[in-house]
Amino acid sequence: MEIEKITGLEEFIAQYPVFEYRIINSQDLNFSPRVRFICENECQRYGTTWACPPAVGNLEECEARCKAYPYGFFFSSVAEVSDIMNMKDMLDTRRAHEDLTNEIGNYIKEQGYDCFILSTESCAICERCAYPDSPCRFPERMHPCLESHGVVVSEIVETNEMTYSLGGNTILWFSLILFR
Numbered sequence: 001m002e003i004e005k006i007t008g009l010e011e012f013i014a015q016y017p018v019f020e021y022r023i024i025n026s027q028d029l030n031f032s033p034r035v036r037f038i039c040e041n042e043c044q045r046y047g048t049t050w051a052c053p054p055a056v057g058n059l060e061e062c063e064a065r066c067k068a069y070p071y072g073f074f075f076s077s078v079a080e081v082s083d084i085m086n087m088k089d090m091l092d093t094r095r096a097h098e099d100l101t102n103e104i105g106n107y108i109k110e111q112g113y114d115c116f117i118l119s120t121e122s123c124a125i126c127e128r129c130a131y132p133d134s135p136c137r138f139p140e141r142m143h144p145c146l147e148s149h150g151v152v153v154s155e156i157v158e159t160n161e162m163t164y165s166l167g168g169n170t171i172l173w174f175s176l177i178l179f180r
């Protein structure tokens, strides 16, 4: 699918700091148990939000959910920090990318598409997540991260000849807006 098929998307994103983008076919995505293993064993957010495993379902369920949307708008944005080793500063830059993801997702929805969005890190909308005691408070705004669904970001980047890292004190954030 060509980006021109989504009316005005190319012009729309031109006004935002999108670094690179591709329209990808969801059937080409790989869903890796290894990514989920890292989630479970190395991420402090595992089991603490509705946006993370195990709440998002097992790997097969995640794959089926994603592949129910034939196409995806995969993009990156760049952020710069004074010190790449400062985790708080680095994570603070994520908000702008999440806002950008919502803007683009809303635009694609306005063109009549149904979307499912995977974004960065885990959900931080609420100060304290409702998980597991009550349902997610903002299911429309909550986007699980790509890794939560076993998606290997570096693989999509490589396959599509995109940039994974710019080095120095820059960060590249990635999102995938699946649509049908």
Ligand code: SF4
Pocket (backbone or CB within 6 Å): 049, 050, 051, 123, 124, 125, 126, 127, 128, 129, 130, 131, 135, 136, 137, 138, 139, 141, 142
């Ligand atoms: S929106 Fe709130 S309740 Fe839902 S996953 Fe995010 S933090 Fe948890």
